[in-house]
Amino acid sequence: MRDRGERVTQHPDLPFEQARNSEYLARLKARASIVAQVNVARSRNWVDPSAIKLPVGISDHPLVGRIGFDAEDELLGRACYIGPTRLDDGNFQVVSWDAPVSQLFFGTGDEGFTIDGKLAVRRTFDHRLSDIADVDDEWLTRVDPSPFDAGDLQVPAPSTPRADRRARRVSPDSQPSPAADTVRPTSEADAEPLGEDGSATRRRTHRDRETQDQRLAGMRSAETVLRKLAAPRSAALQSVLATLQPDQFDVVSRSPHEDLLIQGHPGTGKTVVAAYRAAYLVSAERKEAQAQSVLLVGPTSDYVAHVKGLVRPLDPEGRIVVTHIAEVLDRIVGLKTNWSGGIGGEHNDIDAHARQFAARAEMILQRAKTVPTGPTARRDHLEAVYSLIQSNGLPGQPVSDNPEDSAWMARLPRFNEAIRMRRYLPLMAQSTLAFQPVPFTDQFTHLLVDEAQDISPIEWNVLEQYLRPGGHWTLVGDMNQRRSDTTYATWGHISDHLGIGDGDEPLQQTLLRRGYRSTTPILQFADKLLPSSQRGATSIQVEGPRPSVEYVPGPDALFPKAVEAALRLLKSYPNGTVAIITVDPGRLIQLLGKEGWRRGETLNLWTRGHELLRVHVPESARGLEFDGVVVVEPGDFPENLGREGQLYTSLTRANRELAVVWHKGMPDALRKAARR
Numbered sequence: 001m002r003d004r005g006e007r008v009t010q011h012p013d014l015p016f017e018q019a020r021n022s023e024y025l026a027r028l029k030a031r032a033s034i035v036a037q038v039n040v041a042r043s044r045n046w047v048d049p050s051a052i053k054l055p056v057g058i059s060d061h062p063l064v065g066r067i068g069f070d071a072e073d074e075l076l077g078r079a080c081y082i083g084p085t086r087l088d089d090g091n092f093q094v095v096s097w098d099a100p101v102s103q104l105f106f107g108t109g110d111e112g113f114t115i116d117g118k119l120a121v122r123r124t125f126d127h128r129l130s131d132i133a134d135v136d137d138e139w140l141t142r143v144d145p146s147p148f149d150a151g152d153l154q155v156p157a158p159s160t161p162r163a164d165r166r167a168r169r170v171s172p173d174s175q176p177s178p179a180a181d182t183v184r185p186t187s188e189a190d191a192e193p194l195g196e197d198g199s200a201t202r203r204r205t206h207r208d209r210e211t212q213d214q215r216l217a218g219m220r221s222a223e224t225v226l227r228k229l230a231a232p233r234s235a236a237l238q239s240v241l242a243t244l245q246p247d248q249f250d251v252v253s254r255s256p257h258e259d260l261l262i263q264g265h266p267g268t269g270k271t272v273v274a275a276y277r278a279a280y281l282v283s284a285e286r287k288e289a290q291a292q293s294v295l296l297v298g299p300t301s302d303y304v305a306h307v308k309g310l311v312r313p314l315d316p317e318g319r320i321v322v323t324h325i326a327e328v329l330d331r332i333v334g335l336k337t338n339w340s341g342g343i344g345g346e347h348n349d350i351d352a353h354a355r356q357f358a359a360r361a362e363m364i365l366q367r368a369k370t371v372p373t374g375p376t377a378r379r380d381h382l383e384a385v386y387s388l389i390q391s392n393g394l395p396g397q398p399v400s401d402n403p404e405d406s407a408w409m410a411r412l413p414r415f416n417e418a419i420r421m422r423r424y425l426p427l428m429a430q431s432t433l434a435f436q437p438v439p440f441t442d443q444f445t446h447l448l449v450d451e452a453q454d455i456s457p458i459e460w461n462v463l464e465q466y467l468r469p470g471g472h473w474t475l476v477g478d479m480n481q482r483r484s485d486t487t488y489a490t491w492g493h494i495s496d497h498l499g500i501g502d503g504d505e506p507l508q509q510t511l512l513r514r515g516y517r518s519t520t521p522i523l524q525f526a527d528k529l530l531p532s533s534q535r536g537a538t539s540i541q542v543e544g545p546r547p548s549v550e551y552v553p554g555p556d557a558l559f560p561k562a563v564e565a566a567l568r569l570l571k572s573y574p575n576g577t578v579a580i581i582t583v584d585p586g587r588l589i590q591l592l593g594k595e596g597w598r599r600g601e602t603l604n605l606w607t608r609g610h611e612l613l614r615v616h617v618p619e620s621a622r623g624l625e626f627d628g629v630v631v632v633e634p635g636d637f638p639e640n641l642g643r644e645g646q647l648y649t650s651l652t653r654a655n656r657e658l659a660v661v662w663h664k665g666m667p668d669a670l671r672k673a674a675r676r
């Protein structure tokens with residue numbers, strides 16, 4: 001069966017490029033096998049099991065594209081490939097994606113290098129796993145013969161370099177003619193692969209076409225991007241290195257000696273930019289990158305699974321650690337404990353002052369010479385620091401003189417209770433740091449934080465400990481998706497806290513404006529939750545089904561209706577992913593159990609025969625995406641300071657289709673949007 005978005009006609013060079021790609025991957029593998037396996041773990045604390053097994057230099061990422069020039073270049077000839085790693089082998093020239101010359105491919109400019117002649121054509125590859133699935137040419141200047149037709153257009157056998165490579169000559173008739181390869185207007189059938197509901201076959205009006213053309217302005221390889229977005233979503237993000245856009249590559253490739261702040265509406269590619277920036281920072285290609293190491297911190301373990309695959313093939317030396325905030329905190333505490341319950345809590349639980357409280361408590365312990373020793377010293381020491389905070393120090397030696405602080409301290413639970421509660425994990429981490437700072441070997445030259453709007457002051461304090469002196473930050477997020485009042489309300493506050501920016505000026509925001517994930521109808525629906533100044537998010541996926549909103553008359557019918565909607569979406573997106581997002585997962589799970597669903601590999605996954613359904617609370621859905629999403633009882637989603645960040649995030653997890661099921665209440669803004 002043809003997947004959504006697959007092209008009907010095949011580019012004539014596809015077999016050749018597929019064979020070239022196989023040869024490239026085989027050569028990389030051969031190169032890697034002669035390099036001894038090394039332990040690339042960065043430190044005792046950050047052992048990444050998948051990194052240890054990876055031989056240096058290996059990458060299973062396919063070639064990403066090819067550029068051709070209008071004249072012979074002394075070094076590169078008429079054309080060269082762009083790949084995850086450099087390969088320089090006679091007539092097979094692959095330039096690394098982050099080498100200066102690759103700027104020609106990504107369309108960001110021509111600084112820092114010179115070629116003899118000009119760029120004539122960009123060829124972008126679309127992939128299925130590590131194979132090339134499609135080829136898309138963009139001609140800037142037509143040249144004849146084509147730079148890709150330098151008399152050596154042969155199909156090598158797709159085997160190891162040593163294998164018998166009886167070349168098959170591609171018939172001259174099948175050579176790409178520049179005219180045929182010029183990017184076709186986006187109104188052609190290929191560029192409109194979007195509708196499961198018949199919208200793809202619907203005739204687009206002239207105005208629709210104009211709007212779409214405007215949305216695609218400034219993009220490269222727009223057809224391939226649209227095809228990728230129309231394809232079913234999988235649990236993990238698929239590589240989009242080949243279709244990184246000029247504005248995205250520009251951010252990815254900023255100097256490692258710069259702090260960056262990247263803000264964008266849902267689905268504007270922030271996570272993609274974060275992942276490739278991490279890879280760019282540590283790339284082996286550039287000298288300046290060789291001393292770099294990156295801690296990429298996301299919101300949840302699902303996010304880590306979602307993103308890890310993007311950076312792995314571009315980081316064969318294992319210099320990027322992808323983790324999530326709770327894992328960072330838990331590693332610091334270093335005790336075997338199950339943290340249960342939500343993150344929530346009183347403001348002070350996570351207040352930045354905790355650092356001073358913990359430091360003062362440790363000082364009192366040192367003065368009293370009562371620092372624990374022995375086999376359980378770590379736990380005992382943590383208990384001692386925490387308990388001193390809880391009691392606001394010793395008589396005559398308070399931890400804080402502020403009555404508000406001491407009232408908060410008096411409300412803290414006893415250590416044995418607190419050590420199991422997720423809401424006290426940041427305080428426990430901060431208390432541990434008071435006597436056990438992060439060693440230099442565990443620190444990184446760059447901290448890259450995604451969903452940064454959800455990091456609390458105390459968590460920023462903890463994260464700061466992981467940054468080497470002189471290191472830099474890349475902060476990525478969306479203030480409109482902020483999930484709680486306990487985090488900073490503006491980027492200015494965050495940059496003040498971290499002391500980054502230009503003197504008194506907070507760090508400048510880099511805005512990502514182009515929406516990729518959700519269709520415009522979904523964004524327009526969710527948009528109504530935002531203050532008017534923040535509205536107007538748009539997507540290059542202009543068309544798609546309107547979100548469906550269904551009222552159910554009785555509370556008992558709510559979850560059955562939600563499951564019914566999810567089953568309908570599963571039918572529409574048989575190779576894709578569907579999630580139900582609710583603040584009351586218990587009732588849903590009970591129902592799924594009764595209806596024969598069983599828990600899958602992870603907590604959020606439910607299976608019945610061949611059917612797969614994902615169940616999320618707003619918290620765990622952050623940063624993820626699915627083809628279809630059912631949001632249950634939107635009126636129950638918690639608000640923060642009058643904002644509906646959690647609901648907004650949940651509604652925008654859908655790539656193609658959104659259903660809302662409600663009984664108790666609907667936020668007014670959405671009620672109006674649903675009636676339109």
Ligand SMILES: Nc1ncnc2c1ncn2[C@@H]1O[C@H](COP(=O)(O)OP(=O)(O)OP(=O)(O)O)[C@@H](O)[C@H]1O
Nearest residue numbers: 240243244245266267268269270271272516517623
């Ligand atoms: N250049 C690109 N080519 C193809 N797909 C892209 C490109 N950039 C982003 N996408 C796709 O758009 C979707 C959304 O991207 P991403 O998750 O990075 O957005 P985000 O801004 O982090 O979203 P959110 O804040 O809502 O979590 C993903 O499926 C991603 O693969």
